[in-house]
Amino acid sequence: MxxxxxxxxxxxxxxxxxxxxxxxxxxxxxxxxxxxxxxxxxxxxxxxxxxxxxxxxxxxxxxxxxxxxxxxxxxxxxxxxxxxxxxxxxxxxxxxxxxxxxxxxxxxxxxxxxxxxxxxxxxxxxxxxxxxxxxxxxxxxxxxxxxxxxxxxxxxxxxxxxxxxxxxxxxxxxxxxxxxxxxxxxxxxxxxxxxxxxxxxxERAPLSLSYAKEIMRAAHTQSHAQIALMESEYQMKCANSEDSANAIAAFLTKQKPVFKGR
Incomplete structure:
Protein backbone atom coordinates (compact mmCIF):
# COMPACT_ATOMS: atom_id res chain seq x y z
CA MET A 1 0.00 0.00 0.00
CA GLU A 203 -25.45 28.47 -8.48
CA ARG A 204 -25.05 32.21 -8.95
CA ALA A 205 -23.81 33.96 -12.10
CA PRO A 206 -20.15 32.98 -12.59
CA LEU A 207 -19.31 36.20 -14.46
CA SER A 208 -20.81 38.32 -11.69
CA LEU A 209 -18.83 36.46 -9.03
CA SER A 210 -15.60 36.56 -11.00
CA TYR A 211 -15.85 40.25 -11.83
CA ALA A 212 -16.88 41.13 -8.27
CA LYS A 213 -13.77 39.32 -7.00
CA GLU A 214 -11.55 41.20 -9.42
CA ILE A 215 -13.08 44.57 -8.56
CA MET A 216 -12.86 43.98 -4.82
CA ARG A 217 -9.20 43.03 -5.03
CA ALA A 218 -8.46 46.13 -7.10
CA ALA A 219 -10.31 48.28 -4.56
CA HIS A 220 -7.53 47.68 -2.00
CA THR A 221 -5.06 49.72 -4.03
CA GLN A 222 -7.10 51.97 -6.34
CA SER A 223 -9.10 55.15 -5.86
CA HIS A 224 -12.86 55.51 -5.63
CA ALA A 225 -12.93 57.02 -9.12
CA GLN A 226 -10.88 54.17 -10.57
CA ILE A 227 -13.12 51.55 -9.02
CA ALA A 228 -16.30 53.32 -10.16
CA LEU A 229 -14.94 53.28 -13.72
CA MET A 230 -13.94 49.63 -13.40
CA GLU A 231 -17.44 48.78 -12.16
CA SER A 232 -18.96 50.54 -15.18
CA GLU A 233 -16.74 48.61 -17.58
CA TYR A 234 -17.56 45.26 -16.00
CA GLN A 235 -21.23 46.15 -15.74
CA MET A 236 -21.31 46.48 -19.52
CA LYS A 237 -19.67 43.06 -19.88
CA CYS A 238 -22.28 41.54 -17.60
CA ALA A 239 -25.17 43.36 -19.26
CA ASN A 240 -24.14 41.97 -22.63
CA SER A 241 -23.82 38.41 -21.33
CA GLU A 242 -26.15 35.53 -22.12
CA ASP A 243 -26.52 34.86 -18.38
CA SER A 244 -27.82 38.36 -17.66
CA ALA A 245 -30.33 38.23 -20.49
CA ASN A 246 -31.58 34.83 -19.35
CA ALA A 247 -31.73 35.92 -15.70
CA ILE A 248 -33.80 39.00 -16.52
CA ALA A 249 -36.16 36.88 -18.60
CA ALA A 250 -36.41 34.35 -15.76
CA PHE A 251 -37.16 37.14 -13.28
CA LEU A 252 -39.97 38.48 -15.46
CA THR A 253 -41.51 35.01 -15.76
CA LYS A 254 -40.87 34.15 -12.10
CA GLN A 255 -38.51 31.31 -12.98
CA LYS A 256 -35.21 30.38 -11.37
CA PRO A 257 -32.30 31.34 -13.65
CA VAL A 258 -29.69 28.80 -14.67
CA PHE A 259 -26.28 30.41 -15.14
CA LYS A 260 -23.79 29.07 -17.67
CA GLY A 261 -20.95 31.53 -17.26
CA ARG A 262 -21.32 33.23 -20.61
Whole structure:
Protein backbone atom coordinates (compact mmCIF):
# COMPACT_ATOMS: atom_id res chain seq x y z
CA MET A 1 0.00 0.00 0.00
CA UNK A 2 1.45 3.37 -1.03
CA UNK A 3 1.61 6.50 1.05
CA UNK A 4 -1.48 8.67 1.26
CA UNK A 5 -1.42 11.66 -1.13
CA UNK A 6 -0.16 14.90 0.36
CA UNK A 7 -3.18 16.69 -1.07
CA UNK A 8 -6.57 15.20 -1.81
CA UNK A 9 -8.69 16.71 -4.56
CA UNK A 10 -12.30 16.12 -5.45
CA UNK A 11 -15.14 17.75 -7.36
CA UNK A 12 -18.84 17.68 -6.57
CA UNK A 13 -20.93 19.56 -9.10
CA UNK A 14 -19.39 23.00 -9.49
CA UNK A 15 -17.38 22.80 -6.24
CA UNK A 16 -13.81 21.54 -5.93
CA UNK A 17 -12.32 20.64 -2.56
CA UNK A 18 -8.57 20.76 -1.96
CA UNK A 19 -7.50 19.23 1.35
CA UNK A 20 -3.97 19.28 2.74
CA UNK A 21 -3.16 15.81 4.00
CA UNK A 22 -0.12 15.91 6.33
CA UNK A 23 -2.21 15.78 9.47
CA UNK A 24 0.51 14.19 11.60
CA UNK A 25 2.74 17.18 10.78
CA UNK A 26 -0.09 19.72 11.29
CA UNK A 27 -0.13 20.06 7.51
CA UNK A 28 3.20 21.88 7.67
CA UNK A 29 4.12 22.84 4.14
CA UNK A 30 7.28 21.19 2.91
CA UNK A 31 8.48 21.30 -0.68
CA UNK A 32 6.47 18.27 -1.78
CA UNK A 33 3.26 19.53 -0.19
CA UNK A 34 3.67 22.93 -1.85
CA UNK A 35 4.07 21.25 -5.24
CA UNK A 36 1.05 19.01 -4.62
CA UNK A 37 -1.09 21.99 -3.60
CA UNK A 38 -0.09 23.91 -6.70
CA UNK A 39 -0.93 20.89 -8.87
CA UNK A 40 -4.40 20.66 -7.31
CA UNK A 41 -4.95 24.36 -7.90
CA UNK A 42 -3.97 23.94 -11.55
CA UNK A 43 -6.43 21.06 -11.88
CA UNK A 44 -9.26 23.17 -10.45
CA UNK A 45 -8.32 26.09 -12.69
CA UNK A 46 -8.35 23.92 -15.81
CA UNK A 47 -11.81 22.49 -15.05
CA UNK A 48 -14.42 24.77 -16.57
CA UNK A 49 -17.14 23.11 -14.50
CA UNK A 50 -15.53 24.24 -11.23
CA UNK A 51 -16.78 27.62 -10.04
CA UNK A 52 -15.83 27.59 -6.35
CA UNK A 53 -12.84 25.99 -4.61
CA UNK A 54 -12.87 25.00 -0.94
CA UNK A 55 -9.40 24.86 0.60
CA UNK A 56 -9.00 23.09 3.93
CA UNK A 57 -6.72 20.92 6.04
CA UNK A 58 -6.98 17.49 7.61
CA UNK A 59 -6.78 16.62 11.28
CA UNK A 60 -6.52 19.52 13.74
CA UNK A 61 -4.71 22.00 11.52
CA UNK A 62 -5.48 24.06 8.43
CA UNK A 63 -1.73 24.39 8.01
CA UNK A 64 0.87 25.43 10.56
CA UNK A 65 2.95 27.10 7.84
CA UNK A 66 6.38 26.19 6.55
CA UNK A 67 7.81 22.91 7.80
CA UNK A 68 10.66 24.13 9.98
CA UNK A 69 12.48 20.84 9.47
CA UNK A 70 13.25 22.15 5.99
CA UNK A 71 15.09 25.07 7.57
CA UNK A 72 17.28 23.01 9.86
CA UNK A 73 20.57 24.10 8.33
CA UNK A 74 21.88 27.57 7.63
CA UNK A 75 22.32 26.97 3.91
CA UNK A 76 18.62 26.20 3.57
CA UNK A 77 17.62 29.22 5.65
CA UNK A 78 19.63 31.42 3.31
CA UNK A 79 17.37 30.16 0.54
CA UNK A 80 14.12 31.27 2.20
CA UNK A 81 13.72 34.12 -0.28
CA UNK A 82 13.88 31.61 -3.13
CA UNK A 83 11.34 29.38 -1.37
CA UNK A 84 8.96 32.32 -0.96
CA UNK A 85 9.23 33.37 -4.58
CA UNK A 86 9.46 29.92 -6.18
CA UNK A 87 6.95 27.99 -4.07
CA UNK A 88 4.61 30.27 -2.13
CA UNK A 89 4.07 33.11 -4.56
CA UNK A 90 2.55 30.83 -7.24
CA UNK A 91 0.15 29.36 -4.65
CA UNK A 92 -0.97 32.78 -3.46
CA UNK A 93 -1.11 34.23 -6.97
CA UNK A 94 -3.22 31.29 -8.13
CA UNK A 95 -5.81 32.11 -5.46
CA UNK A 96 -5.81 35.85 -6.05
CA UNK A 97 -5.72 35.64 -9.82
CA UNK A 98 -8.25 32.86 -10.27
CA UNK A 99 -11.60 33.67 -11.83
CA UNK A 100 -13.07 31.19 -9.35
CA UNK A 101 -13.92 31.97 -5.73
CA UNK A 102 -11.76 30.37 -3.05
CA UNK A 103 -13.24 29.61 0.36
CA UNK A 104 -10.84 28.81 3.20
CA UNK A 105 -12.37 26.27 5.58
CA UNK A 106 -10.12 26.80 8.60
CA UNK A 107 -10.45 23.57 10.53
CA UNK A 108 -7.66 24.15 13.06
CA UNK A 109 -4.49 26.17 13.44
CA UNK A 110 -3.75 28.52 10.54
CA UNK A 111 -0.22 29.64 11.28
CA UNK A 112 2.66 31.39 9.58
CA UNK A 113 2.46 31.43 5.83
CA UNK A 114 -0.54 29.12 6.23
CA UNK A 115 -2.40 32.11 7.61
CA UNK A 116 -1.33 34.04 4.52
CA UNK A 117 -2.89 31.31 2.38
CA UNK A 118 -6.13 31.40 4.39
CA UNK A 119 -6.43 35.18 4.27
CA UNK A 120 -5.62 35.31 0.57
CA UNK A 121 -8.74 33.23 -0.07
CA UNK A 122 -11.76 35.29 -1.06
CA UNK A 123 -13.98 34.07 1.76
CA UNK A 124 -13.42 32.10 4.95
CA UNK A 125 -15.34 29.92 7.37
CA UNK A 126 -13.68 28.86 10.62
CA UNK A 127 -14.23 26.06 13.12
CA UNK A 128 -15.06 27.37 16.58
CA UNK A 129 -12.03 25.66 18.10
CA UNK A 130 -9.61 26.90 15.40
CA UNK A 131 -7.02 29.64 15.85
CA UNK A 132 -4.96 31.98 13.70
CA UNK A 133 -1.33 32.45 14.63
CA UNK A 134 1.58 34.60 13.43
CA UNK A 135 4.52 32.89 15.16
CA UNK A 136 7.37 34.64 13.36
CA UNK A 137 8.77 36.72 16.21
CA UNK A 138 9.06 33.54 18.30
CA UNK A 139 11.73 32.27 15.94
CA UNK A 140 13.36 35.57 15.01
CA UNK A 141 11.61 36.04 11.66
CA UNK A 142 9.11 38.42 10.06
CA UNK A 143 5.85 37.51 8.29
CA UNK A 144 5.91 36.22 4.73
CA UNK A 145 3.41 35.49 2.01
CA UNK A 146 2.16 39.08 2.22
CA UNK A 147 0.78 38.50 5.72
CA UNK A 148 1.64 42.00 6.98
CA UNK A 149 -0.45 43.53 4.18
CA UNK A 150 -3.27 41.04 4.64
CA UNK A 151 -3.50 41.68 8.39
CA UNK A 152 -3.37 45.44 7.81
CA UNK A 153 -6.31 45.22 5.40
CA UNK A 154 -8.39 43.23 7.87
CA UNK A 155 -7.37 44.59 11.26
CA UNK A 156 -5.75 48.00 10.91
CA UNK A 157 -2.09 48.72 11.60
CA UNK A 158 -2.03 48.70 15.41
CA UNK A 159 -3.86 45.42 15.90
CA UNK A 160 -1.96 43.83 13.02
CA UNK A 161 1.40 44.85 14.45
CA UNK A 162 0.39 43.65 17.91
CA UNK A 163 -0.55 40.26 16.51
CA UNK A 164 2.78 40.02 14.70
CA UNK A 165 5.17 41.22 17.40
CA UNK A 166 3.45 39.34 20.24
CA UNK A 167 2.91 36.18 18.15
CA UNK A 168 -0.68 36.07 19.34
CA UNK A 169 -3.12 33.22 18.86
CA UNK A 170 -6.52 34.58 17.85
CA UNK A 171 -9.56 32.43 18.53
CA UNK A 172 -12.44 32.03 16.14
CA UNK A 173 -14.72 34.59 17.80
CA UNK A 174 -11.98 37.24 17.65
CA UNK A 175 -11.26 36.38 14.01
CA UNK A 176 -14.93 36.82 13.16
CA UNK A 177 -15.17 40.11 15.06
CA UNK A 178 -12.07 41.51 13.32
CA UNK A 179 -13.21 40.47 9.87
CA UNK A 180 -10.57 37.82 9.25
CA UNK A 181 -13.34 35.29 8.51
CA UNK A 182 -16.94 35.51 7.35
CA UNK A 183 -18.55 32.72 9.35
CA UNK A 184 -18.02 30.24 12.16
CA UNK A 185 -19.11 26.61 12.25
CA UNK A 186 -19.11 23.80 14.74
CA UNK A 187 -16.00 21.70 14.29
CA UNK A 188 -17.81 18.52 13.23
CA UNK A 189 -19.70 20.19 10.38
CA UNK A 190 -17.17 22.76 9.17
CA UNK A 191 -16.38 21.09 5.86
CA UNK A 192 -20.03 20.26 5.20
CA UNK A 193 -21.02 23.88 5.79
CA UNK A 194 -18.15 25.16 3.66
CA UNK A 195 -19.17 22.93 0.78
CA UNK A 196 -22.84 23.86 1.15
CA UNK A 197 -21.93 27.55 1.09
CA UNK A 198 -19.74 26.95 -1.96
CA UNK A 199 -22.54 25.08 -3.73
CA UNK A 200 -24.94 27.96 -3.09
CA UNK A 201 -22.48 30.46 -4.51
CA UNK A 202 -21.79 28.21 -7.48
CA GLU A 203 -25.45 28.47 -8.48
CA ARG A 204 -25.05 32.21 -8.95
CA ALA A 205 -23.81 33.96 -12.10
CA PRO A 206 -20.15 32.98 -12.59
CA LEU A 207 -19.31 36.20 -14.46
CA SER A 208 -20.81 38.32 -11.69
CA LEU A 209 -18.83 36.46 -9.03
CA SER A 210 -15.60 36.56 -11.00
CA TYR A 211 -15.85 40.25 -11.83
CA ALA A 212 -16.88 41.13 -8.27
CA LYS A 213 -13.77 39.32 -7.00
CA GLU A 214 -11.55 41.20 -9.42
CA ILE A 215 -13.08 44.57 -8.56
CA MET A 216 -12.86 43.98 -4.82
CA ARG A 217 -9.20 43.03 -5.03
CA ALA A 218 -8.46 46.13 -7.10
CA ALA A 219 -10.31 48.28 -4.56
CA HIS A 220 -7.53 47.68 -2.00
CA THR A 221 -5.06 49.72 -4.03
CA GLN A 222 -7.10 51.97 -6.34
CA SER A 223 -9.10 55.15 -5.86
CA HIS A 224 -12.86 55.51 -5.63
CA ALA A 225 -12.93 57.02 -9.12
CA GLN A 226 -10.88 54.17 -10.57
CA ILE A 227 -13.12 51.55 -9.02
CA ALA A 228 -16.30 53.32 -10.16
CA LEU A 229 -14.94 53.28 -13.72
CA MET A 230 -13.94 49.63 -13.40
CA GLU A 231 -17.44 48.78 -12.16
CA SER A 232 -18.96 50.54 -15.18
CA GLU A 233 -16.74 48.61 -17.58
CA TYR A 234 -17.56 45.26 -16.00
CA GLN A 235 -21.23 46.15 -15.74
CA MET A 236 -21.31 46.48 -19.52
CA LYS A 237 -19.67 43.06 -19.88
CA CYS A 238 -22.28 41.54 -17.60
CA ALA A 239 -25.17 43.36 -19.26
CA ASN A 240 -24.14 41.97 -22.63
CA SER A 241 -23.82 38.41 -21.33
CA GLU A 242 -26.15 35.53 -22.12
CA ASP A 243 -26.52 34.86 -18.38
CA SER A 244 -27.82 38.36 -17.66
CA ALA A 245 -30.33 38.23 -20.49
CA ASN A 246 -31.58 34.83 -19.35
CA ALA A 247 -31.73 35.92 -15.70
CA ILE A 248 -33.80 39.00 -16.52
CA ALA A 249 -36.16 36.88 -18.60
CA ALA A 250 -36.41 34.35 -15.76
CA PHE A 251 -37.16 37.14 -13.28
CA LEU A 252 -39.97 38.48 -15.46
CA THR A 253 -41.51 35.01 -15.76
CA LYS A 254 -40.87 34.15 -12.10
CA GLN A 255 -38.51 31.31 -12.98
CA LYS A 256 -35.21 30.38 -11.37
CA PRO A 257 -32.30 31.34 -13.65
CA VAL A 258 -29.69 28.80 -14.67
CA PHE A 259 -26.28 30.41 -15.14
CA LYS A 260 -23.79 29.07 -17.67
CA GLY A 261 -20.95 31.53 -17.26
CA ARG A 262 -21.32 33.23 -20.61
Missing amino acids: GDAPLVTYGVDGHVATIQLNRAKAMNAMNHDLRLALRAAQAEAEADAAVRVVVLTGSGNSFTSGTDLKELGDFATRKGMFDISVRDYKPILDAIAGSSKLYIAAINGVAGGVGLSVALTCDLAIMARSATCFAPFSNIGLVPDGGLSWLLLQHMGSKRALEMIVEAQHLGAEACLEMGLVNRLAEDAVLLDEARAWAATLA
